[in-house]
Amino acid sequence: EDQVTQSPEALRLQEGESSSLNCSYTVSGLRGLFWYRQDPGKGPEFLFTLYSAGEEKEKERLKATLTKKESFLHITAPKPEDSATYLCAVQIYGNNRLAFGKGNQVVVIP
Amino acid sequence: ETGVTQTPRHLVMGMTNKKSLKCEQHLGHNAMYWYKQSAKKPLELMFVYSLEERVENNSVPSRFSPECPNSSHLFLHLHTLQPEDSALYLCASSQAGSYEQYFGPGTRLTVT
DSSP states (O other): OOEEEEEOSEEEEETTOOEEEEEEEEOSSEEEEEEEEEOTTSOOEEEEEEOSTTOEEEETTEEEEEOSSEEEEEEOSOOGGGOEEEEEEEEETTOSOEEEOOOEEEEEEO | OOSEEEEOSEEEEOTTOEEEEEEEEOSOOSEEEEEEEOTTSOOEEEEEEETTEEEEEOSOOTTEEEEEEETTEEEEEEESOOGGGOEEEEEEEEOTTOOOOEEOOOEEEEEO
16 A cells, blocks of 8 residues: 655754654655645645655755655754644655645754 | 635534535636645545546545535535544645645634
8 A cells, every 4th residue: 555654753953953854655656746834723835846766856944855765855954933844745646646644743942 | 815715714513514615726726625634644635626527536425515616616515524524624726737736724623
């Protein structure tokens, strides 16, 4: 069965302390991998799409990378405003849906 | 209005009530989605409409009934819900064939 697993489930960081979030997937035929940010009480906000192993995308302090088995979201020198839940989702060839992981809850302490 | 809007933002209803959730997208997209988000669970896809036709119904109980009158509007009609249906209901939109989905703020539903 296809599966998306995110780790760690929760992460507390000091401001400026860089770290990485992991999204591992076991799917047959990956068409795309997506990262979203979700703030409490709000809908997910689209961040990145990655399509092939070796691809990288950056936005401010966030950098997403993709291998054949997993994706990482690197947070460099985080600030308190980076506190959020980060969601990973995969799209599979021949399927209309995105399969989401449970998310990585990140808290950045000033 | 910009992006994807949802109304109401909060809804409390009894198990015998009938209510509707509304979603509107202002992005020129032609595919719309309903998701359910419960605590500690991944987002669950409920329905997909592409070019105003329902293309996915993910084994959702019949007490949830979607309606897509045009490519900008999506409704979720609710009746005789159960307490376990309490959750955040999210609407999203995209261009058909693209999975860069843009989400609304959600409706927090509580069934008493």
